[in-house]
């Protein structure tokens with residue numbers, strides 16, 4: 001059982017005391033770091049009930065001394081509970097001095113202060129600061145921080161914290177110190193420090209008001225050449241936030257530090273972002289195009305937090321989406337402006353529709369603003385991030401860009417320096433638009449993915465077209481009955497010649513506002529039977545159904561002016577075939593690909609050169625994860641076999657076309673990271689994938705040649721994946737071995753090498769995965785390595801993870817039990833595939849459930865793992 005209680009949003013109460021300033025001094029030693037903290041405290045005039053002072057403090061903290069206004073505090077004046085220190089009988093204003101001792105070296109949870117490859121770094125969001133010192137570790141307590149770091153000068157020449165450096169000095173025992181001051185109010189979760197031997201790339205940015213800001217990106221010196229892309233992304237983000245949101249950077253210095261041991265992607269600490277190396281280092285030789293885009297979007301995301309998150313922060317952790325949903329929306333728009341907007345939209349909807357919809361349909365489903373939790377770390381979810389972004393996007397769509405901008409201006413001005421709620425955000429949007437957004441707010445309080453069923457009627461004589469939309473939403477753990485949502489549905493109507501009708505306000509798309517459980521929308525002066533294009537650009541996070549025929553979907557695929565809906569029509573067409581073939585497969589019938597499907601693909605290939613980026617999307621079959629999410633009952637083997645069958649058929653029946661397209665998109669020009677070149681590479685590598693789906697030595701030779709001659713990681717890695725996963729390549733190990741030899745000293749490339757093997761769908765993958773865990777490049781304490789092997793196997797190798805004998809489930813449970821003691825956040829995160837047990841075939845359900853039960857029965861679990869397992873069973 002977990003000792004941790006459930007925390008409810010409805011129980012929120014303002015803090016009894018406020019902290020005006022905190023002055024910190026760290027004497028950094030690997031196993032015994034001393035933290036001296038001086039707090040200026042005053043009673044909160046807005047507190048509803050005035051209780052004792054609650055300072056959070058993890059059980060690992062050793063309290064060395066505590067003084068009130070300079071006098072040692074009597075031990076009867078305070079007492080310690082598991083997660084806090086409570087002090088009673090305090091005056092209205094006072095100073096508190098606390099000395100604690102911590103052990104960064106033993107900190108394997110990677111929360112609070114820890115060592116990453118010998119360098120000190122911190123991670124305080126959400127509740128890591130309480131592992132550093134006793135403090136009101138809650139986001140509505142905001143203070144100004146001064147931080148002095150003292151450490152050995154030779155081993156730790158660089159000492160960083162939030163804000164601006166104000167003083168430094170050298171001590172006569174070989175240590176030195178630097179004092180940092182952050183003038184902005186901030187909650188403890190935004191505190192950071194770094195100490196290490198680091199190289200730095202420096203640049204400058206002049207803000208729109210003419211202030212010069214120093215930009216510094218720190219990494220190990222061997223990685224200095226991999227920082228240019230992040231620097232460019234940072235400058236682009238700074239410019240973009242000025243242009244699109246009118247937001248300027250506010251300190252004289254902005255720092256990013258790359259660390260190899262990190263529980264997630266990156267962290268937006270004020271003025272001192274700490275990044276997982278995987279989200280900041282990029283070089284064409286070692287990083288794929290996907291990696292480049294990830295770096296760009298994470299750099300942007302963390303930078304945008306400076307306003308949406310830091311200047312205006314969350315009142316409590318239930319409001320997490322206030323900063324995360326909004327910031328994801330901001331980084332999505334940034335990426336759309338930097339690259340192809342359609343490709344960006346397809347990618348983000350892909351994540352939402354597969355992973356977030358699955359979360360919303362599972363035992364951990366929760367509203368964008370959860371109403372309760374045991375462990376907040378479990379709520380950094382796709383719902384809070386991606387659905388939260390979709391909700392902000394709907395506001396943007398409903399209000400239009402100008403009014404939305406007025407709303408964000410008002411929000412930032414009204415709440416600068418405050419800790420607020422999602423209601424405050426929506427209120428700013430309501431105030432500038434004059435609209436009542438009360439119903440809209442249900443998106444924050446009701447979980448679940450709404451279903452829309454659309455029917456239509458055309459009256460030729462009256463030239464009138466009607467669309468009727470019904471909405472419903474399945475029950476989720478927090479509520480059975482759902483009230484209708486308010487959502488924008490963007491529609492277009494296509495004529496038989498493929499052009500779109502001009503609708504109200506002169507455009508070819510129109511916004512319908514759905515508010516009722518059932519609503520009919522009427523279009524006048526429609527002079528021929530139209531074909532509706534619904535939910536353009538995925539204007540709401542819902543599952544929509546309309547009774548299209550295959551011919552109508554094919555028509556949308558070739559004619560819809562909405563790029564997203566063109567792509568989606570192709571996906572729906574493929575899904576129909578896939579579902580049909582899954583039935584055939586389960587009934588042990590022969591599988592066959594219909595001629596009209598091949599004809600569609602011939603056309604796609606023919607037209608591909610006109611828009612390679614779009615073509616690569618259109619010719620990618622729906623993923624196994626998406627097919628699974630839509631399935632009534634998931635049969636992973638059938639899904640895999642059918643998808644492979646279609647791929648092989650397309651490959652063999654259209655082999656010459658793939659080869660021609662592959663060769664057409666070859667180039668002698670040197671590598672470039674321009675979007676056009678990225679698109680060319682993605683189309684060419686898609687062709688390689690099809691070529692490698694058939695048994696043909698000539699195709700194998702092509703892949704080998706590409707592997708050996710590629711001047712960039714995108715092409716080399718695409719060749720490696722194909723060589724390693726091919727059923728027809730007897731010497732997969734040759735490519736894997738040579739890749740290992742070539743890149744063994746590049747940790748991030750080794751993650752990719754581990755991942756290719758962990759995701760190999762061929763039989764025997766689990767045995768190979770177990771061997772990888774003993775390989776010298778694997779490190780059982782490094783989250784990136786754990787994700788590359790265990791995470792990749794359980795999430796991206798469905799056929800093997802779901803093996804009939806239950807070996808995959810046992811393997812995952814074994815590792816969760818081991819990991820929980822070491823790093824509960826990572827352990828809880830890895831559990832996800834087991835939590836979906838109810839979606840699988842009955843034999844699998846039983847085996848998955850048994851492993852969850854085994855974890856539950858194992859004794860002492862962290863709150864993180866306990867919460868996920870207990871909610872899943």
Ligand code: B3K
Nearest residue numbers: 125126266267268377380
């Ligand atoms: N705010 C951090 C996430 C912190 C996760 C803590 N378990 C990164 C981000 O979303 O920008």
Ligand code: ZN
Nearest residue numbers: 301305324327
């Ligand atoms: Zn974020």
